[in-house]
Amino acid sequence: MLKTEDIVKGFKTPEARWARFGPYYAMFPLDFAFNVVEKYSKKGDFIIDPFAGRCSSIYAGGVLGRQSLGIEINPVGWLYGSVKLSPANKELVIKRLKDIYSKRNYYKRAGELMPVFYKMCYCDEVLKFLLAARKHLDWRNDNVDATLMSILLVYLHGKLGEGLSNQMRMTKAMGIKYSVNWWEKHNMIKPPRINPLELVLKKIEWRYEKGTPNIQESHVIFGDSTIELDQIVKKAQKAGIKFSLLFTSPPYCSVTDYHADQWLRLWLLGGPQSPKSLKEQYKSRFVSTEDYYNLLDAVFGNCADMMAEKSTIYVRTDAREYTLNSTFEILMKHFPKHTVNIESRPFKNKTQTEICGNKTENPGEVDIILIQR
Ligand SMILES: C[S@@+](CC[C@H](N)C(=O)[O-])C[C@H]1O[C@@H](n2cnc3c(N)ncnc32)[C@H](O)[C@@H]1O
Numbered sequence: 001m002l003k004t005e006d007i008v009k010g011f012k013t014p015e016a017r018w019a020r021f022g023p024y025y026a027m028f029p030l031d032f033a034f035n036v037v038e039k040y041s042k043k044g045d046f047i048i049d050p051f052a053g054r055c056s057s058i059y060a061g062g063v064l065g066r067q068s069l070g071i072e073i074n075p076v077g078w079l080y081g082s083v084k085l086s087p088a089n090k091e092l093v094i095k096r097l098k099d100i101y102s103k104r105n106y107y108k109r110a111g112e113l114m115p116v117f118y119k120m121c122y123c124d125e126v127l128k129f130l131l132a133a134r135k136h137l138d139w140r141n142d143n144v145d146a147t148l149m150s151i152l153l154v155y156l157h158g159k160l161g162e163g164l165s166n167q168m169r170m171t172k173a174m175g176i177k178y179s180v181n182w183w184e185k186h187n188m189i190k191p192p193r194i195n196p197l198e199l200v201l202k203k204i205e206w207r208y209e210k211g212t213p214n215i216q217e218s219h220v221i222f223g224d225s226t227i228e229l230d231q232i233v234k235k236a237q238k239a240g241i242k243f244s245l246l247f248t249s250p251p252y253c254s255v256t257d258y259h260a261d262q263w264l265r266l267w268l269l270g271g272p273q274s275p276k277s278l279k280e281q282y283k284s285r286f287v288s289t290e291d292y293y294n295l296l297d298a299v300f301g302n303c304a305d306m307m308a309e310k311s312t313i314y315v316r317t318d319a320r321e322y323t324l325n326s327t328f329e330i331l332m333k334h335f336p337k338h339t340v341n342i343e344s345r346p347f348k349n350k351t352q353t354e355i356c357g358n359k360t361e362n363p364g365e366v367d368i369i370l371i372q373r
Helices: 004-009 014-019 030-040 056-063 075-085 090-102 104-112 116-121 124-136 143-154 176-185 196-208 225-239 260-268 275-282 289-304 321-334
Strands: 046-049 067-072 218-222 243-248 307-318 339-345 365-371
Touching: 004 014, 004 030, 014 056, 014 196, 030 056, 030 243, 030 307, 046 056, 056 067, 056 075, 056 218, 056 243, 067 075, 067 225, 075 143, 075 218, 075 260, 090 104, 090 124, 090 143, 090 196, 104 124, 116 176, 124 143, 124 196, 124 260, 143 196, 143 260, 225 289, 289 321, 307 321, 321 339, 321 365
Parallel strands: 046 067, 046 243, 067 218, 243 307
Antiparallel strands: 307 365, 339 365
């Protein structure tokens, strides 16, 4: 039988190999996701995560025999999640990779016209290949294209020598000006020469080496929970389905919008060439306290309509005052009969936001656990 320990520690099984698929800002530690699912649900239960991110909660649920449903508004998180729950056939992915690679030379001129950031980040061969992938991969509608695209997203930026880019962070893309200045200061304005076909082929071989994961029926929806949940509630009620575990981590108020951090990956998915315009598009919900409150209120309110009477609500959130107090208040409003347990998770090491220059005090995270037995 598959043991949680084998998945969270090694890479020996297909489930372990796909579990870490997709670097994502503020992702759950894998052992935490598996432990919560094991402790607070049993086989055959239904689990929901309305802020799924890269979908570790849903993946852990699916691997451990729970039917799990996630919703994620950011296409990067959604792609990682939907692909790891159901990766396409390896041979078809390789065929598509070769097909995209063969189109790269049509993008020579387009590559030359790209802003200097891109030319410092990627060598010509990689940039032409990425432009072809950006143009031709139908990642929204086709699982082979989604699988290839999500593999490209994983290796789009990271430590020098590990992916397609010049030296970069892996979970979060830094800004254009910052990156260019950094490469200049460190004498790294020339990107590494990489053959993208060879590199991506190697990554595909490694990922599929043990096969694909065996998952209990589980899905992640690409969309906004405040909209999607209306339909989900109706369908669940019609089918007589009740969820036993709500396991999530909502966005933290005023900390990040999850789109700016992923701006380069969003560019590959067809988004703008610079992070600025994304910020304007998505910022409001996580900066205005009123919008933030309304978001959590709507989502947890809808979820409450689908939870079994005896259920667990497990929410990991920011320990900073506004996020914590409003999350707590909203959960108490929608789950008044549950008993509450609060566990503090102060950060032992520097957080990613601190490392990236955010000097504001960060007391860590808090787990709010509501149980009704
Ligand atoms: C703290 S992160 C979750 C990280 C996740 N637990 C993981 O392990 O990757 C919060 C997530 O909520 C998503 N989100 C924010 N607003 C949303 C909405 N209205 N509907 C669905 N997802 C949303 C963000 O894009 C982000 O990925």
